[in-house]
Amino acid sequence: MAKLKLQINGEEIELEAKETALLLDVLRERLELTGTKRGCETSHCGACTVLLDGMAVHSCVVLAARCEGKEITTVEGLSHDGELNELQQLFLRHGALQCGYCTPGMLMAATALLRRNPRPSLEEIKIGLDGNLCRCTGYIGIFDAIQACAQGKVETA
Amino acid sequence: MDRKLIRPETVEEALSEREKYGRDALPIAGGQSLLVLLRNKLIDPKVLIDLQTLEELQGMKRQDAGLSIGAMTTIYGLASSSDVQMAAPILAQGASKVGSTAIRNLGTIGGNLCHNEPGADLPPALLALNAAVELRSRKGTRKVPLREFFRNYFETVVTPEELLCGVEIPKLPEGASGVYLKHAISSEDLAIVGVAAVLVPHEKQAGAVREVRISLGGVSPVPFRATKAENVLNSGVLSDEVIREAGEVAAAEAEPMTDPHASADYRSKMVKVLVRRAIAAAMGQLERNGNGKA
Numbered sequence: 001m002a003k004l005k006l007q008i009n010g011e012e013i014e015l016e017a018k019e020t021a022l023l024l025d026v027l028r029e030r031l032e033l034t035g036t037k038r039g040c041e042t043s044h045c046g047a048c049t050v051l052l053d054g055m056a057v058h059s060c061v062v063l064a065a066r067c068e069g070k071e072i073t074t075v076e077g078l079s080h081d082g083e084l085n086e087l088q089q090l091f092l093r094h095g096a097l098q099c100g101y102c103t104p105g106m107l108m109a110a111t112a113l114l115r116r117n118p119r120p121s122l123e124e125i126k127i128g129l130d131g132n133l134c135r136c137t138g139y140i141g142i143f144d145a146i147q148a149c150a151q152g153k154v155e156t157a
Numbered sequence: 158m159d160r161k162l163i164r165p166e167t168v169e170e171a172l173s174e175r176e177k178y179g180r181d182a183l184p185i186a187g188g189q190s191l192l193v194l195l196r197n198k199l200i201d202p203k204v205l206i207d208l209q210t211l212e213e214l215q216g217m218k219r220q221d222a223g224l225s226i227g228a229m230t231t232i233y234g235l236a237s238s239s240d241v242q243m244a245a246p247i248l249a250q251g252a253s254k255v256g257s258t259a260i261r262n263l264g265t266i267g268g269n270l271c272h273n274e275p276g277a278d279l280p281p282a283l284l285a286l287n288a289a290v291e292l293r294s295r296k297g298t299r300k301v302p303l304r305e306f307f308r309n310y311f312e313t314v315v316t317p318e319e320l321l322c323g324v325e326i327p328k329l330p331e332g333a334s335g336v337y338l339k340h341a342i343s344s345e346d347l348a349i350v351g352v353a354a355v356l357v358p359h360e361k362q363a364g365a366v367r368e369v370r371i372s373l374g375g376v377s378p379v380p381f382r383a384t385k386a387e388n389v390l391n392s393g394v395l396s397d398e399v400i401r402e403a404g405e406v407a408a409a410e411a412e413p414m415t416d417p418h419a420s421a422d423y424r425s426k427m428v429k430v431l432v433r434r435a436i437a438a439a440m441g442q443l444e445r446n447g448n449g450k451a
Contacts, residue, residue, distance in 0.1 A: 061192040065162055127258065
């Protein structure tokens with residue numbers, strides 16, 4: 001076992017875990033941050049996507065021990081005081097989800113993309129989400145929501 | 158018993174651990190393939206030696222002789238580096254086609270090469286660039302041309318005492334053009350066929366080419382240089398007929414394999430098509446650069 005000090009959603013958390021524990025397991029099983037989904041566990045589906053220093057990573061192929069000293073952001077870290085952030089609201093407005101299982105990963109991948117490239121083209125959005133699968137095939141709504149976010153178009157209902 | 162994670166601070170320390178644990182340990186670079194193999198119980202090392210903190214394996218240097226790339230340079234780092242785009246554009250192309258964004262963010266050039274998974278995108282590009290790797294152990298350092306590096310499925314010449322520390326890419330001859338083409342079921346998949354081509358124009362004879370390099374990945378157990386096809390192309394003018402023949406010869410020397418992604422027969426046909434397209438695309442680049450027949 002090893003002592004870990006992790007920075008998650010702006011909070012410093014100390015815990016003990018196996019030396020080679022995966023970030024996904026630590027988030028879900030130890031910290032009950034279950035917004036991060038367990039999917040294929042082989043780095044294909046992207047349901048477990050989180051941000052590591054602002055960069056999209058699949059937490060099923062990241063050792064938790066390697067995240068010390070880095071900022072981890074999960075989907076729980078997107079909203080503020082119970083308010084969904086702009087991207088999350090746009091996902092709702094554009095119907096960018098059906099079953100919702102891929103949604104946390106999609107949100108995190110999109111957040112990382114918009115940080116790296118605030119005005120992505122449709123093609124760049126597709127590349128930014130190439131590590132995230134939606135098996136309800138709802139990609140169009142997801143692309144629309146991200147494009148709307150990039151254009152800063154939050155229509156008030 | 159729980160698996161142990163060792164986090165050395167220098168390459169020397171990492172090499173001592175390598176020597177100490179031998180086959181009981183595996184070095185972990187980006188972890189993007191290794192952690193999947195662990196999860197699927199295909200490997201079971203007692204110890205992982207973490208290379209992440211080794212600063213000596215980070216970064217790249219562009220010099221007159223060429224480009225030196227630290228083994229822990231990420232795939233995203235390769236794809237987005239202006240040095241790579243200038244000095245070895247087909248490596249940047251290959252890197253941009255590896256897996257998905259999340260995998261490119263953490264996966265490394267050293268890990269990609271040592272894993273030696275058929276269909277990986279970096280090996281064909283690096284083979285066509287005449288790259289070599291630097292392997293270090295406590296006993297010393299050896300430089301191995303990439304053409305002698307891959308041995309079999311998931312097997313390389315790296316011994317249990319060694320670490321791949323860097324990749325050396327000699328400077329491309331003046332005016333050279335190149336392309337990497339990938340044929341896969343879906344963009345994040347491994348290549349069914351990956352072809353890299355480099356063309357070096359003749360200094361004096363406009364429209365003529367003095368050297369052609371072709372390498373193939375995904376087709377056979379190990380990536381390789383299609384030397385017979387290169388000979389066909391090196392022996393004359395690159396007419397449509399010669400290019401077509403080179404595709405046929407490449408398919409014949411490839412010894413393609415059948416796996417769940419594609420049959421040997423399909424791979425063979427795709428080699429013909431992609432070799433042809435790669436040469437045509439590289440010729441197009443030469444023409445645009447003013448070295449071609451136009």
